[in-house]
Amino acid sequence: EAQVTQNPRYLITVTGKKLTVTCSQNMNHEYMSWYRQDPGLGLRQIYYSMNVEVTDKGDVPEGYKVSRKEKRNFPLILESPSPNQTSLYFCASSDYSNQPQHFGDGTRLSIL
Amino acid sequence: SQQGEEDPQALSIQEGENATMNCSYKTSINNLQWYRQNSGRGLVHLILIRSNEREKHSGRLRVTLDTSKKSSSLLITASRAADTASYFCATDANDYKLSFGAGTTVTVRA
Numbered sequence: 001e002a003q004v005t006q007n008p009r010y011l012i013t014v015t016g017k018k019l020t021v022t023c024s025q026n027m028n029h030e031y032m033s034w035y036r037q038d039p040g041l042g043l044r045q046i047y048y049s050m051n052v053e054v055t056d057k058g059d060v061p062e063g064y065k066v067s068r069k070e071k072r073n074f075p076l077i078l079e080s081p082s083p084n085q086t087s088l089y090f091c092a093s094s095d096y097s098n099q100p101q102h103f104g105d106g107t108r109l110s111i112l
Numbered sequence: 113s114q115q116g117e118e119d120p121q122a123l124s125i126q127e128g129e130n131a132t133m134n135c136s137y138k139t140s141i142n143n144l145q146w147y148r149q150n151s152g153r154g155l156v157h158l159i160l161i162r163s164n165e166r167e168k169h170s171g172r173l174r175v176t177l178d179t180s181k182k183s184s185s186l187l188i189t190a191s192r193a194a195d196t197a198s199y200f201c202a203t204d205a206n207d208y209k210l211s212f213g214a215g216t217t218v219t220v221r222a
Binding site: 090099101104106 | 113153200201208209214215
């Protein structure tokens with residue numbers, strides 16, 4: 001089954017404790033992306049990757065890092081999380097940036 | 113940046129009625145996409161309309177695009193309880209990313 005898998009689905013943690021949200025897709029997609037969703041703001045793109053070892057900033061990259069060492073994986077790293085990063089995060093993948101995107105089920109992060 | 117803006121923010125209709133929501137955007141686009149999000153879940157792609165297309169259908173969905181007005185509409189006909197969800201438009205402005213609006217929340221009452 002074609003899918004984008006995110007882990008964990010839920011996480012409550014404290015300010016400053018590094019965390020990684022993993023994302024994996026099994027569709028051999030070139031393009032992967034991370035979004036955060038906040039009430040009233042819709043989805044805002046954090047980082048995207050056009051292919052292996054190619055990543056670029058989206059609209060709200062501050063406080064986040066990503067890597068794309070393999071085609072299927074695109075982890076999101078919060079080196080020093082802060083409460084304003086409490087949000088619902090989605091990973092997505094597609095053949096190309098302007099093609100329909102397949103979304104994971106989301107990761108709800110709470111930073112205390 | 114948030115390119116698309118949906119209108120209305122929320123919509124409540126009776127089962128069997130049609131639901132219409134609109135999306136306006138600011139810059140030239142290559143295509144516009146509509147997505148559905150059920151509560152707390154990931155977005156699901158519904159339909160893509162290219163900038164040279166004016167109308168597209170998929171089952172009970174009808175999408176129009178007016179590039180001169182920089183706007184699109186999504187019509188859901190004969191709505192069902194399962195259509196209760198948030199709907200988002202997303203635009204591709206040839207900058208390697210999709211820009212999503214804040215969404216329209218649709219509630220279908222039985």
